[in-house]
Amino acid sequence: MKTVIVGAVAGGMSAATRLRRLDPAAEIVVCERGEHVSYANCGLPYHIGGVIADRQALLLQTPDSLRARFDLDVRTRTEVTAIDRARRLVRLREAGGREYEESYDRLVLSPGAAPFVPDLPGVERALTLRSVSDADRFTALLADRRPRTAVVVGGGFIGLETAENLRRRGLRVSLVELDRQVLAPLDAEMVTAVHAELRRHDVALHLGTALTKVLPDAVQLDGGRLLDADLVVLAIGVRPETGLARAAGLTIGPRGGIAVDETMRTSDPHIYAVGDAVEKSDHLSGEAALIPLANTANRQGRLAADAIAGRPARLDGRLGTAIVQIFDLTVAVTGWSEKRLRAAGRPYQAIHTHPASHAGYYPGARTMALKLLFDPHDGRMLGAQAVGGDGVDKRIDVIATAMRAGLTADQLADLELAYAPAFGSAKDPVNMLGYIADNLLTDRQRTVQWHELDAAVGAGATLIDVRTAAEHAAGHIPGSINLPVDELGDRLPEVPDGEVIVYCEVGQRGHTATALLTGRGRRAANLDGGYRTWRAGMTSPWADPRHG
Amino acid sequence: MKTVIVGAVAGGMSAATRLRRLDPAAEIVVCERGEHVSYANCGLPYHIGGVIADRQALLLQTPDSLRARFDLDVRTRTEVTAIDRARRLVRLREAGGREYEESYDRLVLSPGAAPFVPDLPGVERALTLRSVSDADRFTALLADRRPRTAVVVGGGFIGLETAENLRRRGLRVSLVELDRQVLAPLDAEMVTAVHAELRRHDVALHLGTALTKVLPDAVQLDGGRLLDADLVVLAIGVRPETGLARAAGLTIGPRGGIAVDETMRTSDPHIYAVGDAVEKSDHLSGEAALIPLANTANRQGRLAADAIAGRPARLDGRLGTAIVQIFDLTVAVTGWSEKRLRAAGRPYQAIHTHPASHAGYYPGARTMALKLLFDPHDGRMLGAQAVGGDGVDKRIDVIATAMRAGLTADQLADLELAYAPAFGSAKDPVNMLGYIADNLLTDRQRTVQWHELDAAVGAGATLIDVRTAAEHAAGHIPGSINLPVDELGDRLPEVPDGEVIVYCEVGQRGHTATALLTGRGRRAANLDGGYRTWRAGMTSPWADPRHG
């Protein structure tokens, strides 16, 4: 059996090595149009910034090492230009120009995705970052031209990593983003800290702004403004590399990726496809989704090999867990965001907390913002977001694991997470989410979201700040009266009749206050996430302009 | 409804605060025989070491703060000395001597556990560490007597934390442990690194050794040896505080803790008990287990309140996830160890890996040792252990979550864990465990454990080191022949007939070599965890003395 693989990085090479382990006799040809194979795309921004100084560290394998260990026939600078499905042949073109055909029994496509380059004047000068060769172009330019200014277009994961690493190299960096915020998977109130962190590190943010033109040493934005730009970087998303597949008549899915079944098989039973080029199934909706992440590409590569070797194997729907470091901030997400749920009309309940990374009484604890979204009827978890430092990755990984396994939000309370003072809390932040979800799911408590507050107050609710007088004095929600939780029992008569919304700094004292008031027969709700979430939301670019 | 609670720390106070939130009208009396309430026991060792310099930081609440916020009637220096179940009264004794009775509708016992103190000559001088007052005794002694030497008896979590913190204060520290190893939940090959770390930090280890006598400035060990000991600390485990419960005729379980049902109810329907004093149900076996950990104590306290307030609530079996920092090493465990499984006669399969905390190409990655135990028939996960630095807590928490949710070991391959180079790998260490489990569960690969190697070689197997010649020269398993994996394809004829056991440094290249050999019709097995696990096992105190 002969398998030809297109693309020699995450998905393609994982398929190749696995196939060899499953079938020592298989003939395996891997075609890569670029110069390098098995490289760490994810490390490229850090190589540009000098964090990964040694370029060699990015090259995990070479054609020689792969031949020696796995008996793979790896052909670099060799592009697959066409598939002849009827004859089961692919057409290859070497960088030198030579063209030839190669037959296959099974074909695996892992061509990845290409950075999207809009059709704008002067755009040829802009750099994109996908391969080691791309990174080489960056480092050559940085060394030769000693640029002083850079404009990064696109505030996604790769754009932010690139912006940070160019700052690290001392450039003045502007970030241009069409959306009103960076990092689309984050909700408004969660992204505020990211904007602040970027500004704190002197990245000039141009949000809600489009690039219109690339000039020789500047870029032009919509509205005509010019930004100095010795370097222009485009990081406005990637598009599945579907050229080959389209030309061969393979089914392309609704999101523009190659359509595959659970075993990675395309519409042609002899052709498999994996990685950034294919559509995955969304864990929540089952709909087609493009999730260009390395974990899934590697997983799919192995699965395709399993399928080819006749092993049972199928891929579940994807959550799209992702993480990015932005200077001293870590941002991680899994599943859906609130805005996506809202847009889809899916009922959800949100929880915001601001827990410490580990026990507050042990030195070095750092506060993170944590958000959980779940179904208000059955408790199914829908998504989570975390912004902070230490421990953000852990909490999102735990939640992603619980989501994959189908736990409900309140079941997070029962997780036994490793606790010693340097690592967590006796009630870990994830347990605490479970407690809060439990309170909401069993209808013991009602909460109000930061963006619902105006309407609630408009409808006549009284707003009570249950923090201390000092906290209240330092900043509070306009119109709120101060009635510290510790005095609530004695001062109950002061609480006005009718609907009451209480808030504290993060929601925890508010929870106790709400419970006390509700227990005394009042109609009370807690402001979810407290003053901190409200403020983050109201200072976000999405907030009602009246409070902007 | 009036509830009396015995013990005002993790379990008791969690019950009290929760009960207040569920029922603002409830009468709640909390009795604490000590001086302090709601304190962070888990921080005590670090207070002694000066890491948590501010003693106040350990006191999370005071009777006053609890009265103000939760309207709790907290009585410190008030011991509950007897329960009159027939009349639903408890007898209280104040530190001053006054005794009186208090009635209850519901009683919650959370008296914790007491450090075990063996009946040895001179033992009165030894310190134990359970409460803030105990810690005060330590700090007073350290300040007044300026001790230079300490002997810590007991190599469990608290013993190790205490030893480390006494080293931090500059004392010469010896650790005496009856068992041949510290940290009983770790298997032999996993504990080797812990012993090394302790020695590296000049903690003198006396393993397999019993304390026989405490002298005025030394201790005597079995065999007669004397160790200087200005300070003697006993940390040889805790015993549930069951005095009250026993005297009142409540059912005590097989492990010596108060017996409770899933709702925390004791054999008396009006009495609940939680925390270190009670027996939990083991997640794996369903048998009674003593798991004296703060997470569970807090969880149970809340559950008892829920039960009293008539909310449905039940506690699942416990995994006993735990973690401890030992100088620069982090050790975390969940579920059962191999030795425990073996002793119980339960079939299991073990996997050892040595993954990097994050992508190797990104600076700062550190290797950890990771071990997973699962059922060889159905893949159910039975336990996990990790020893390393950064990222150990995360991997154990993810596995504990997956275990709680009932995922099988091979399903770990499908977890979508947050990956960027600073946080993990495209195939996270946990995913990799899933891949390896998949290979074992589907019977594609056989492995041999470090402790099975002798027998296998004795039965005629050939041992092949598939690492490079340089690695082989630097140290190898006696009797193995060197045949690097990258040359295996060409040098197949050199592989002797019959059973072959291959090994590499950590098992990964061995896996590929095994697959290649098996595919070529050879009978091959991979040494699980490679040379590194084998060496750790063989230098452990449990190893066959021939290799010791």
Ligand SMILES: Cc1cc2nc3c(=O)[nH]c(=O)nc-3n(C[C@H](O)[C@H](O)[C@H](O)COP(=O)(O)OP(=O)(O)OC[C@H]3O[C@@H](n4cnc5c(N)ncnc54)[C@H](O)[C@@H]3O)c2cc1C
């Ligand atoms: C800068 C950057 C940072 C990233 N950071 C992260 C991160 O932190 N975390 C994360 O999860 N993911 C990250 N990713 C995404 C991750 O790298 C991809 O998900 C993964 O590499 C996809 O694997 P793939 O095999 O589908 O495609 P690729 O790895 O892109 O490999 C495709 C290969 O196919 C070759 N090819 C394409 N067409 C042909 C053809 N016709 N003939 C021959 N060869 C062809 C291409 O040259 C390319 O080398 C990052 C990506 C980039 C670019």
Ligand SMILES: Cc1cc2nc3c(=O)[nH]c(=O)nc-3n(C[C@H](O)[C@H](O)[C@H](O)COP(=O)(O)OP(=O)(O)OC[C@H]3O[C@@H](n4cnc5c(N)ncnc54)[C@H](O)[C@@H]3O)c2cc1C
């Ligand atoms: C030094 C140390 C370090 C620890 N580190 C960790 C860690 O890192 N991680 C972890 O998970 N766990 C740790 N623990 C364990 C954790 O502290 C316990 O699991 C938890 O405190 C148990 O809660 P509890 O309510 O059952 O008992 P406790 O917290 O011990 O509270 C019981 C209270 O009841 C009082 N009491 C007992 N009898 C009576 C009576 N008759 N009348 C009135 N009052 C009474 C006692 O004085 C005591 O204050 C540690 C414990 C210690 C001592």
Ligand SMILES: CC(C)(COP(=O)(O)OP(=O)(O)OC[C@H]1O[C@@H](n2cnc3c(N)ncnc32)[C@H](O)[C@@H]1OP(=O)(O)O)[C@@H](O)C(=O)NCCC(=O)NCCS
């Ligand atoms: C590295 C690469 C060539 C794949 O090679 P690979 O040998 O399949 O993968 P790894 O080196 O990760 O090893 C995984 C294999 O070793 C096994 N393994 C790992 N540790 C092991 C251990 N301690 N004991 C036994 N087996 C082990 C796994 O089970 C798996 O084998 P399987 O697929 O047969 O189950 C391919 O993933 C690649 O090119 N990666 C770099 C590109 C990339 O991922 N870029 C995007 C992210 S930056």
Ligand SMILES: CC(C)(COP(=O)(O)OP(=O)(O)OC[C@H]1O[C@@H](n2cnc3c(N)ncnc32)[C@H](O)[C@@H]1OP(=O)(O)O)[C@@H](O)C(=O)NCCC(=O)NCCS
């Ligand atoms: C702290 C202590 C007094 C309990 O007080 P508590 O108010 O019940 O607990 P916490 O302060 O942890 O807060 C948890 C409550 O706040 C809620 N909460 C937490 N964060 C919230 C937020 N952001 N929004 C809304 N509610 C929140 C939780 O849901 C929970 O309420 P619930 O039980 O009604 O669901 C008790 O646990 C204790 O004494 N601890 C110290 C001793 C100890 O644990 N020692 C061993 C470990 S060192």
